[in-house]
Amino acid sequence: MSELKKTITPLYGMLTKTSDAEPVIVRLTQNRDPSSTDNLAYLVQKDEKNIPLGFDTYVVPDHCTETLPSLNNDKRVTYELPQSLSYLHEGDVIRINPRGGEISVIYRHHSPSNSLFLTEQCNSRCVMCSQPPKIQPDSELAEACLEAIPLIDPETEELGLTGGEPTLLDEKFFEILDACKRHLPNTAIHVLSNGRLFNYLSYAQKLAEIDHPDCVIGIPIYSDLAWEHDFCVQATGAYDQTIRGILNLARCGIRIELRVVIHSYSATRLLYLAEFITRNLPFVEHVALMGLEPIGFGKTNLDALWIDPVDYQADLEIAVSRLVEAGMNASIYNHQLCILPTHLWPFARQSISDWKNVYLPECEKCAFQDRCGGFFHSSMRKYSKSIKPIETVLPEHEIIL
Amino acid sequence: MPLDLPLLNSSFNAKDKYRSRVGTSYALLPFKFIKLDHKRYIVTNFVGEYVVLSRTSLHALIQHKLEINSDLYDQLKVKHFIIDGDSTVALDLLACKYRTRHSLLKNLTSLFIFVVSLRCEHSCPYCQVSRQSQDRQAFDMQLTHAEKAIDFVFSSPSPDLKIEFQGGESLLNFELIRWIVERVSHRNDIESRNVSFVIATNLAILNDDILEFCAEYEIDISTSLDGPRELHNANRPRPNKNSYELTIEGIKRVRDRLGNDAVSALMTTTPASLSQPKAIVDEYLQQDFSSIFLRSISPYGFAVKTGVASGYSSEEWIIFYRSALDYIIQINLEGTPFREEYASMLLRKILTPFPTGYVDLQSPAGLGLSCLTFNYDGSIYASDESRMLAEMDDYTFRLGTLDNDTFADVISSEKLIGLLSETMTESMPMCADCGIQPYCGSDPVFHYATQSEIVGHKPTSGFCSKNMEIIKHLIHLLEDHEDSSLVLRSWIS
CATH class of the missing domain: 3.20.20.70 (Aldolase class I)
Known part of the structure; x- marks a missing residue:
């Protein structure tokens, strides 16, 4: 068993010094002789000799700049990475803002969980939002995505488009999706949206016109009662818009996933919500029942939102059965195997993005750690009282994975 | 409700702001009923959802006397037997379910x-x-x-x-x-x-x-x-x-x-x-x-x-x-x-x-x-x-x-x-x-x-x-x- 991951992988860092240059978005490479160096930055290895010339941008590990005199004499721009980003690798895509001294990681080549962050603006204000919305204009985020997409490896299996609420970008959102279709024709696209704008049929039709070959819209739903859903997203009328949005998307042949974050407010009607989905929205291709991520508003409101996951397992079991009986695909995200009844294990996914996925020290004693989804890094501030390594071997018939 | 329940941060609206729009009355959507046994009724709507109600509850439902926001009320609402000020999407969903129910007809x-x-x-x-x-x-x-x-x-x-x-x-x-x-x-x-x-x-x-x-x-x-x-x-x-x-x-x-x-x-x-x-x-x-x-x-x-x-x-x-x-x-x-x-x-x-x-x-x-x-x-x-x-x-x-x-x-x-x-x-x-x-x-x-x-x-x-x-x-x-x-x-x- 490899060593357990206990810390976050940072996606943001500070350059060792600032400088007066335009921000750039580059793909890191160690190919010494590429056919074109456009948008490429040469990633210098520690102690590397004979560094190739001809690149506009060089990225070097921390404390190595002085060991590279050949580069310093040059007009070429060199940026020194902080230690925290030393994991960066061939094929990764980063944005460097020299004046602010910031460096942000847009895409990691070796990661299965890459998402482009399209906007921080949102028309909802969910009580558990992990990425609280901001009001300031931020169109540079979408521009950065458009610039980054052609640099991403077309072999990438899946790419998320997230926010904020991506559909608020309007034309820019469709432009980004279209760019994905052109540059990443074999990459599955997973959009996270509250679905509200699709309550305008024309908006759903525009999405359909992009005709992306492999795109799913993941839409959160928190209750079968309109007012309770609206409370959770803090927006009057949101439920009706989202439901009509889902119906419009389905009418346009767009694939839909429903995402139910379970917290103290949504847990009470979980089972009714599952029944509601089977009766009213049976055409969605996947329903994800998700544990809370205690960050952002999820952290701000943690006391009010908190319910120990062991306390809703009975309802979760029935909710999953209802969905499965109805022939629907259900998954459980963000739950640790030791708190799920064993017959829910087949539905549990290792769903937490790799960069923020961690395990507890006691998980090292668990026989099922390698199949368990573990924790959000932010869950370290609060997790179930029932977390307990499964040390004993379970009877074979109890394990179906 | 216990008073010591943890609250949301004060920048968030409380539940009541949204719950209050439900109002104080409801309208009936089309349904039918039949006796299940000596004290209960099967109540169905035209898209095939059902609830089983006691005679007393059935009376209360029909006479518009159900307690607003009670468990039974919510159940009848989400199954589209009643409608109130909360939402109008029930009609879209009923239409969709009715089309689904008859979807084989178009194939002949x-x-x-x-x-x-x-x-x-x-x-x-x-x-x-x-x-x-x-x-x-x-x-x-x-x-x-x-x-x-x-x-x-x-x-x-x-x-x-x-x-x-x-x-x-x-x-x-x-x-x-x-x-x-x-x-x-x-x-x-x-x-x-x-x-x-x-x-x-x-x-x-x-x-x-x-x-x-x-x-x-x-x-x-x-x-x-x-x-x-x-x-x-x-x-x-x-x-x-x-x-x-x-x-x-x-x-x-x-x-x-x-x-x-x-x-x-x-x-x-x-x-x-x-x-x-x-x-x-x-x-x-x-x-x-x-x-x-x-x-x-x-x-x-x-x-x-x-x-x-x-x-x-x-x-x-x-x-x-x-x-x-x-x-x-x-x-x-x-x-x-x-x-x-x-x-x-x-x-x-x-x-x-x-x-x-x-x-x-x-x-x-x-x-x-x-x-x-x-x-x-x-x-x-x-x-x-x-x-x-x-x-x-x-x-x-x-x-x-x-x-x-x-x-x-x-x-x-x-x-x-x-x-x-x-x-x-x-x-x-x-x-x-x-x-x-x-x-x-x-x-x-x-x-x-x-x-x-x-x-x-x-x-x-x-x-x-x-x-x-x-x-x-x-x-x-x-x-x-x-x-x-x-x-x-x-x-x-």
């Missing part, structure tokens, strides 16, 4: 029955088609008719086309089956429909050539198995009194060559069956079937002439059905998955928004819309039962002939539309007000055969009492027996 006919021969080597007294013993010329379907029938099949817009070969004993005219299957498959290279074939046969004359052919074209086999040896052989006489042995042997051969799921069996309940529900179910289990379809006898053909059809009342059949169903549920609870097919179809209508294709549970009736039957003589009937009636010289449900009519002629004929317009349970006398109407259907041929009238008189209809009792029983099990409910729910997927 998907099941086509070819009666390739009326000859049979069995002599069952319950035969519903009045089989013939000789005269190939007179009782086999002619090639010219088969050719026209194929044109007819491909004229249906349905993406799914199922062709079922019936008899008599269909295999007595295997040459014609072979010709039809080859021709349909060839034509489907261009049409690209989802075509499937089923041969209904008693398996008595099955041979290796036939099996090879079925393997090549992935043809499924449907046969008859009435229960244990003694019962089956008594029900299904043939020379040598060995129908059971030939059936079991045939099932084995089909499975060896075509796979376990390639053969299904149907049982028909005779007066002798009534006392042995468990033995019948056991026989199906022993023969390794994963389900059984418990069918009462149809009042057509020899079944009427020989008096078998009137051998038991629908009440007696319901008692038989319920004890068989209880036994099947028990078997499931003991760990063997095994379904009853009729209950499975009803449960899909009760627990899901989807329709079932089963001909006798449609509104409008499945006549012509779900199924068309080409009789051996080239005449076209609205269903399998319709041609059974014709063997009794009653041509009420004959829609035309392959010599003179096209698919469009038949499907848009005044005769068919006239018949269908009298089969909408939504508007039929008594059905219109019935609480189980969303789960039931029309069987105009049954009512015509038993009551000389296609609408029928429901209080004395065997079809009505049968469905009424079974559906109520299923809802009772779903509501009151947690174990049984788990088993029944597992049958819908």
Whole structure:
């Protein structure tokens, strides 16, 4: 068993010094002789000799700049990475803002969980939002995505488009999706949206016109009662818009996933919500029942939102059965195997993005750690009282994975 | 609510801000109800959602006296029995569910029955088609008719086309089956429909050539198995009194060559069956079937002439059905998955928004819309039962002939539309007000055969009492027996 991951992988860092240059978005490479160096930055290895010339941008590990005199004499721009980003690798895509001294990681080549962050603006204000919305204009985020997409490896299996609420970008959102279709024709696209704008049929039709070959819209739903859903997203009328949005998307042949974050407010009607989905929205291709991520508003409101996951397992079991009986695909995200009844294990996914996925020290004693989804890094501030390594071997018939 | 409940950060609105818009009154959406037992009612809406309510709650609901935001209130609201100031999306969802419920209509006919021969080597007294013993010329379907029938099949817009070969004993005219299957498959290279074939046969004359052919074209086999040896052989006489042995042997051969799921069996309940529900179910289990379809006898053909059809009342059949169903549920609870097919179809209508294709549970009736039957003589009937009636010289449900009519002629004929317009349970006398109407259907041929009238008189209809009792029983099990409910729910997927 490899060593357990206990810390976050940072996606943001500070350059060792600032400088007066335009921000750039580059793909890191160690190919010494590429056919074109456009948008490429040469990633210098520690102690590397004979560094190739001809690149506009060089990225070097921390404390190595002085060991590279050949580069310093040059007009070429060199940026020194902080230690925290030393994991960066061939094929990764980063944005460097020299004046602010910031460096942000847009895409990691070796990661299965890459998402482009399209906007921080949102028309909802969910009580558990992990990425609280901001009001300031931020169109540079979408521009950065458009610039980054052609640099991403077309072999990438899946790419998320997230926010904020991506559909608020309007034309820019469709432009980004279209760019994905052109540059990443074999990459599955997973959009996270509250679905509200699709309550305008024309908006759903525009999405359909992009005709992306492999795109799913993941839409959160928190209750079968309109007012309770609206409370959770803090927006009057949101439920009706989202439901009509889902119906419009389905009418346009767009694939839909429903995402139910379970917290103290949504847990009470979980089972009714599952029944509601089977009766009213049976055409969605996947329903994800998700544990809370205690960050952002999820952290701000943690006391009010908190319910120990062991306390809703009975309802979760029935909710999953209802969905499965109805022939629907259900998954459980963000739950640790030791708190799920064993017959829910087949539905549990290792769903937490790799960069923020961690395990507890006691998980090292668990026989099922390698199949368990573990924790959000932010869950370290609060997790179930029932977390307990499964040390004993379970009877074979109890394990179906 | 306890006061020490943790609160959201003060920048967030409290629940009450959103809850208050529900208001203080509600409106009723359309629903119907029927008594379940001495104190409870089944309440259904037109898209097939149900709740079981006490008489007091039903009164409160109707008199607009339900407590707003109570658990019962919320349940009725999310199932779309009532609507209030909270949301208007219920109407969109009801429309969507109603379209879903009737989504099979737009495809028109998907099941086509070819009666390739009326000859049979069995002599069952319950035969519903009045089989013939000789005269190939007179009782086999002619090639010219088969050719026209194929044109007819491909004229249906349905993406799914199922062709079922019936008899008599269909295999007595295997040459014609072979010709039809080859021709349909060839034509489907261009049409690209989802075509499937089923041969209904008693398996008595099955041979290796036939099996090879079925393997090549992935043809499924449907046969008859009435229960244990003694019962089956008594029900299904043939020379040598060995129908059971030939059936079991045939099932084995089909499975060896075509796979376990390639053969299904149907049982028909005779007066002798009534006392042995468990033995019948056991026989199906022993023969390794994963389900059984418990069918009462149809009042057509020899079944009427020989008096078998009137051998038991629908009440007696319901008692038989319920004890068989209880036994099947028990078997499931003991760990063997095994379904009853009729209950499975009803449960899909009760627990899901989807329709079932089963001909006798449609509104409008499945006549012509779900199924068309080409009789051996080239005449076209609205269903399998319709041609059974014709063997009794009653041509009420004959829609035309392959010599003179096209698919469009038949499907848009005044005769068919006239018949269908009298089969909408939504508007039929008594059905219109019935609480189980969303789960039931029309069987105009049954009512015509038993009551000389296609609408029928429901209080004395065997079809009505049968469905009424079974559906109520299923809802009772779903509501009151947690174990049984788990088993029944597992049958819908």
